[in-house]
Amino acid sequence: MKIDTAGSRAEATDKLNASFYDVIVTDYSMDGIALLKTARSKDPEIPFILLIDFDEGAISEALKYGAEHCFKGRDRGVFFSDLDHRIRKAVEWRRERVLHQELDERHRALLQSLPAITFSSSLDFVPTSIRGKVEEITGYTKEEISSCNPSWGQIIHPDEFLWLRPKMDGARAGSLNISENEYRIVRKDGEVAWVHELVQIVCEGPGHSAKVEGVLYDITFRKRTEAALKDSESRYRELAGLLPLIAFELDLEGRVTFYNQKGLEVFGYSPEDLRRGLTIFDVIVNDDPDELEGGFRLALKGVCPDYELLMKRKDGSAFPTIIKTAPIIRDGHPSGLRGIIVDISERKEMEEALRESERFYRTIIEDQTDLICRFRPDGVITFANDAYYRYFGKTREELIGQTFMPLIPEEDQEMVRQKFSSLSRDSPLTSYEHRVVLPGGLVRWQRWTDRAIFDDSGELVEFQSVGQDITEKKKLDDELRRAHKRLMDIIGFLPDATFVVDEDRRVIAWNRAIEDMTGVRKEEIIGEGDYAYAEPFYGSKKPMLVDLIFLDDEDTASHYDRVIKKGKDIFGEVFAPTLYGGRGSHLWAVASPLFDDEGRVVGAIESIRDVTERKRAEKMLQRAHHELEARVAERTRELEAKNAEMERFVYTVSHDLRSPLVTIQGFLGFLKEDVRDRDVEKIDADIEMISDAVKNMDYLLQDTLRLSRIGRVANPPEAVPFGEIVRGALGLVSEMARSKGVEISTAEGWPILHVDRLRIREVLVNLIENGIRYSAGRPRPLVEVGWRKDDEETVFFVRDNGIGINPGQQEKVFELFYKADPEGEGTGAGLAIVKRIIEVHGGRIWVESEEGEGSTFCFTLPVVD
Structure with a gap:
């Protein structure tokens, strides 16, 4: 009030x-x-x-x-x-x-808004007045109802009329003044509807007859809702039976009117116990009945909060619970309580375990060597562990409730504040380093990890920090940075192109030599990954030799001409097509892993050397080797041919030299006899025969000596026009040609040769003399010296119109001491000597001839382009 x-x-x-x-x-x-x-x-x-x-x-x-x-x-x-x-x-x-x-x-x-009918009628229920939503409720018009067509008794559902009729009869008899009923009617369209009827018998005074007045409401929707509610309540009961929690209902006296199956199981009661009048007070452990009663009354008013209560089972065992209730409202008034009971035994055990854990971890925190503290947003310390106090040389009383900012040099304080202000619920963690000043002025370095703590509304309430003294680490880091710089300087000045990647294969070093090789500056590539280091070499991003340190990739290895593994190192040779502006280069590379103190691979280094010149030299050497092998094979064939020739030569020499010796020996015998006989004429004839045999032997020996000398250097080869050699040869044979009446013709426009001038002149003299010798006596004897082009080959020739050579003899004419005409002049060594000279110059010689048609001796020699 x-x-x-x-x-x-x-x-x-x-x-x-x-x-x-x-x-x-x-x-x-x-x-x-x-x-x-x-x-x-x-x-x-x-x-x-x-x-x-x-x-x-x-x-x-x-x-x-x-x-x-x-x-x-x-x-x-x-x-x-x-x-x-x-x-x-x-x-x-x-x-x-x-x-x-x-x-x-x-x-x-x-009455104005609801679907309702107000009416008055006689005691026989004949309508005298009817208003409201008659047609909406009944389907009949007011006129149809007023004329009793149909009568109200016919509109009432037959099943309802059975119990309503006694009431109607009571109204006629005047024994029923007021009546309130709910019943069904049958609408004109046949649909069943529910109505609520309130009627009374009214008599307006003496001289007036009694009448019936009333109001009738359409309650079809309410009835359907009530049916749905009953169905819903039934489902609620079924669902409550399935709940893992205890569900219950109480009446106004606290008697338990409903327990779900879980409640019966937990408390150990039966439905019969509920029927005998079990109350909520019977299952609560509390020695103050007034307190229980007061709490129950508050709950009926809906103002009771959730309670933690100790409850007991039928066997007397107690267990902790949380009880949540809500009043059951019927007709606007509480008719009882409905609620759930949660067994929190496990939660209580967990809370106790949590408290024990908190004690345990508090002990751990206190024993930590790390500095641990908590502080408010304004920097005021609310908690610190013993290590924190010992580090700063202060007591708990000196630090708790004080801000830590005075411990930090002024030049570092703004950075620390910015770190705090950067934290949010989405990003509550930060780490940073700063200096502190200890008692006595000693400056040390610390590293802190801070976590911002927010309440449910998102308000920042506190920070929790863990710190370490990193002074020694900072010194080591400085040393490491200096050592790293020295290492980078060394790598930078290595003569081989070198780069280094970390374990994520990002470039961390790129020396000057590789800058020169690729044209990519260090600033452009440091920090890049995803095989970016391969682009300058191949024009695309793909694994290189260094990647084989991290993975066993057969496809990558297949890109290299060869890959060799020696221990931890990998060697490879490859052609990089995009180096040097697309000119490309042959590379030899070696990749090695980098390890940390624990032996874990943390990176890799690859050194690359341009071996294009070496490859070119190797190819030239290989080509020279092949050429040498070909020349050796050719020389071997030549030697084999010369050996065969030598065998023939030895045989021929032994045979041909033996013939003069036999002659000499024979005529010496004759000479001896003729001397004894003093036959001067025969002695002269014997001596002449012996002299001829000696001369013949001398010719044979001279030709043999000439042949043996071919192949030795007489004069160094020189570039000389072939015409000069021809003119020199003609000067030596012109007298012979004139004496035998043979004409010699020569071509023009001779090419330049690279030959031994004297040896080739000897060839021409021999061939021209043979031509003169075998064409003499023929009509119009002629020897031609000329040259022609057979495809790309220059062919020189000496042609005569002599007797020609039988095809069966054409290969033999170049054999030593072979004579096509046994009666002819000479020893038969001339063409063998010619062939030997031509071959020594790298050329070849052959004869084109038909018997009786003359002969053409063709040969090739090295021509100067």
């Missing part, structure tokens, strides 16, 4: 204008009658209690304006008790009056 007070009539009037009150209480002596008049002018029905002494005039005025009066001049206890009774009674009347007014207004509005 709310009470307002006022110190004057004016203040009370202002409050009446501003608010609604259930009752006004004032003293007569405080201008109470004037306030009463004002109140009545604003609200004629507001209860008014006037406090007066026993004064008939005051009592008369109070009664005149409809106010109650209460005497002050009595025992104080009696006075206040009487005043309390009057106020409560007035408030109750006032609120009931207001409620009735509201109900009347609502009822009228409801």
